[in-house]
Amino acid sequence: MLYGKLGQRVQVRHLSKSFGKISALRDLTFDVEPGELVAFLGPSGCGKTTALKTIAGLLPGHGGEISFGGERIDHLPPNKRNIGLVFQNYSLFPHMTVSENIGYGLRMRRWPLERRAARIREMLALARLEGLGDRKPGQLSGGQQQRVALVRAMAFMPDLLLLDEPLSNLDAGLREDVRADMRNIQRRTRQTTILVTHDQEEALVMSDRIVLMNQGRVEQIDSPEQLYSMPATEFAARFIGRGNILYGTYLRDGDVDAVRIEGLDAPLSASTKAPAVGPAGSPVAACIQPEQIVVSARNDAETLKSRWPRAFIATGKIVDIAFHGGSSVLHLDVEGAGVLKCRRPATEVQGLRFGDRVAVGILDCHLMPQSE
Amino acid sequence: MTGGEFQESGKAFGGSRGTRTRANLPGRFRTGIRIGRIALTAYVLLMLALLALPIVLVVVASFQGGMEVASRPDGWSLSAYEAIPTNYWDALWFTIRSAFWATICALVLAVPAAWGLVRGNLRERRFVSALVLLPDAVPSITLGIALLALFVPLGLSNSFAGITVALTVISLAMALRFTEALMGGVPEELEQAAVTMGASRVTALTTVVLPLLAPGLAIAALFVFVHNLVTFELLLFIAGPRATPISVQLFSDIVDRGVLPQAIAMSAILVYVGIAFHTLVAMTVGARYLAGSAMARKG
Known part of the structure; x- marks a missing residue:
């Protein structure tokens, strides 16, 4: 037992919460496996913080069930739920030292003094704060305060750790380091965790699975890879990816999926589609990841065709080109499709300039139902 | 005063010099500051004259044995106490x-x-x-x-x-x-x-x-x-x-x-x-x- 016991499976069933007539949370159902980090992701006002506070017990009067290891805990007051919560602004007790802050949960649980001291030392080491135990929170940097808040919420071995936008109060430069720190601590301790964030990159980098929320409802629950490459809905595609979205009609030819986009003379082949796409002929949204678009000098369409025989080939014009280190991002005004974003390795697009007319190949797309 | 107004008058006052220092704040703004300062001084003086001074007088009088002798500097004693x-x-x-x-x-x-x-x-x-x-x-x-x-x-x-x-x-x-x-x-x-x-x-x-x-x-x-x-x-x-x-x-x-x-x-x-x-x-x-x-x- 290095840092604590391995947690239990967290099950949330049909969780709902409304404020007066406004329902902030509708039928939220998901599991968190022991040791897993699940992110609640969504735009502000989507209900993710409400979900977090409801699980923590800080917003009484909700519908649905919450259980840890099969045992229901939703009837318990927040101080009996054994949930650690890291607040957005850390909420460290300013009148207590770092050690006293970390030891607060242990004191409330009446751990014997020696065991408490040992656990505090362990937590200080985990947060790389050795020797700072006697400082007051006000004497620490933002990143250090954040780590104190994190280990304070973990010290008493909660069944579930909740993080409410834990990085939003940090400078952009610091954020990446702290993110790595937090992920590292979470992996080492195998602490079952729910993270709330509105930052898709944070969610993609940190979590094992993402619960994508929109207007109080779950839009999709999937791994970051799945969510990124195979969004279930147009909302998910727009929120997660920087993909291009085109509207068209679903075509099915034997085992092959494709989409007919109005304005394009041939259908685009689609290797993946969301389960909710209707039968052939139904309207769909096609998501084309920037990596799935290739370009070549205008007279070079044959090369594209021979390299990617199944690609849809069109002509376009470069309306923007930006160098991003290893890759370049091009905005292409493609005939019939409008402006599409394309990301290629920098070496592949060497020599192309703003305003050039080019041959454009669309390799693949992912199909989803259209949002109303 | 709106930001736009501020910028305009700022330009009018000191635009040619390129930087906006305190000296080229709009005139009305400066007048406001001056009025505030005068009011504060008046407030402090009034407080001193009407509140602190009488209290000091009581304390002084307590060592001189009565209010009517407060103006005389001699005769300090603890007899009243x-x-x-x-x-x-x-x-x-x-x-x-x-x-x-x-x-x-x-x-x-x-x-x-x-x-x-x-x-x-x-x-x-x-x-x-x-x-x-x-x-x-x-x-x-x-x-x-x-x-x-x-x-x-x-x-x-x-x-x-x-x-x-x-x-x-x-x-x-x-x-x-x-x-x-x-x-x-x-x-x-x-x-x-x-x-x-x-x-x-x-x-x-x-x-x-x-x-x-x-x-x-x-x-x-x-x-x-x-x-x-x-x-x-x-x-x-x-x-x-x-x-x-x-x-x-x-x-x-x-x-x-x-x-x-x-x-x-x-x-x-x-x-x-x-x-x-x-x-x-x-x-x-x-x-x-x-x-x-x-x-x-x-x-």
């Missing part, structure tokens, strides 16, 4: 005890009440907040008469308990205003953090909120105590031979026998007590809190 009769000392001691207990009672009642008001999200909050200000809106003398009518049948007039209850009632308004403002300054997340870590709401209050309120509560206690020490109209009617606060004692003696040196000396002692408490609190919790709390009280 030596002439203070025992019943003055008794009255002072009585007042200090009564004011002390009233302050404690008021704060003990006000802290949970403020907690309920601020955290409870009560719809009645505005009403309750306004209700406790009532004693400030009604003349104390009126309250004094009302208390007399209430206390006589209860047997509380002319007693230590009666005076203390009266002071508690009047202190409650002040104490609640202080504690409500103080409580509002403690983020609710701190309590929630304590609760998620296993503390009950009451434990969260005692281990997190109260320690954070403590410096502010000390200031509140000081103001309430000093206020209690000199409360007069409210107690005038319910006081009696067995329960005489110093303010009532001084008043009746001055009415009966004129401004005697010992009365001046006792007034001076009240000034010392007030200053001593102020200094004590300023030294223990810091002058910064003193200023801050006074502001919170006004807001």
Whole structure:
């Protein structure tokens, strides 16, 4: 037992919460496996913080069930739920030292003094704060305060750790380091965790699975890879990816999926589609990841065709080109499709300039139902 | 003034020089600053002339044996203090005890009440907040008469308990205003953090909120105590031979026998007590809190 016991499976069933007539949370159902980090992701006002506070017990009067290891805990007051919560602004007790802050949960649980001291030392080491135990929170940097808040919420071995936008109060430069720190601590301790964030990159980098929320409802629950490459809905595609979205009609030819986009003379082949796409002929949204678009000098369409025989080939014009280190991002005004974003390795697009007319190949797309 | 206006006039005044320094702030803006400065100076001078000076005069007079000799620099002595009769000392001691207990009672009642008001999200909050200000809106003398009518049948007039209850009632308004403002300054997340870590709401209050309120509560206690020490109209009617606060004692003696040196000396002692408490609190919790709390009280 290095840092604590391995947690239990967290099950949330049909969780709902409304404020007066406004329902902030509708039928939220998901599991968190022991040791897993699940992110609640969504735009502000989507209900993710409400979900977090409801699980923590800080917003009484909700519908649905919450259980840890099969045992229901939703009837318990927040101080009996054994949930650690890291607040957005850390909420460290300013009148207590770092050690006293970390030891607060242990004191409330009446751990014997020696065991408490040992656990505090362990937590200080985990947060790389050795020797700072006697400082007051006000004497620490933002990143250090954040780590104190994190280990304070973990010290008493909660069944579930909740993080409410834990990085939003940090400078952009610091954020990446702290993110790595937090992920590292979470992996080492195998602490079952729910993270709330509105930052898709944070969610993609940190979590094992993402619960994508929109207007109080779950839009999709999937791994970051799945969510990124195979969004279930147009909302998910727009929120997660920087993909291009085109509207068209679903075509099915034997085992092959494709989409007919109005304005394009041939259908685009689609290797993946969301389960909710209707039968052939139904309207769909096609998501084309920037990596799935290739370009070549205008007279070079044959090369594209021979390299990617199944690609849809069109002509376009470069309306923007930006160098991003290893890759370049091009905005292409493609005939019939409008402006599409394309990301290629920098070496592949060497020599192309703003305003050039080019041959454009669309390799693949992912199909989803259209949002109303 | 809108930002656009500011920019335009800024350009008009100093645009050619390229940078906007204080010298090329728009004219009206500068006039405003000047008026503010004059008002502040006038305020300070008035405070000194009408408040501080008379207090200093009382103190000086106490060493010279009477108000009429205050202008003469000679004849400093402690004779006025030596002439203070025992019943003055008794009255002072009585007042200090009564004011002390009233302050404690008021704060003990006000802290949970403020907690309920601020955290409870009560719809009645505005009403309750306004209700406790009532004693400030009604003349104390009126309250004094009302208390007399209430206390006589209860047997509380002319007693230590009666005076203390009266002071508690009047202190409650002040104490609640202080504690409500103080409580509002403690983020609710701190309590929630304590609760998620296993503390009950009451434990969260005692281990997190109260320690954070403590410096502010000390200031509140000081103001309430000093206020209690000199409360007069409210107690005038319910006081009696067995329960005489110093303010009532001084008043009746001055009415009966004129401004005697010992009365001046006792007034001076009240000034010392007030200053001593102020200094004590300023030294223990810091002058910064003193200023801050006074502001919170006004807001």
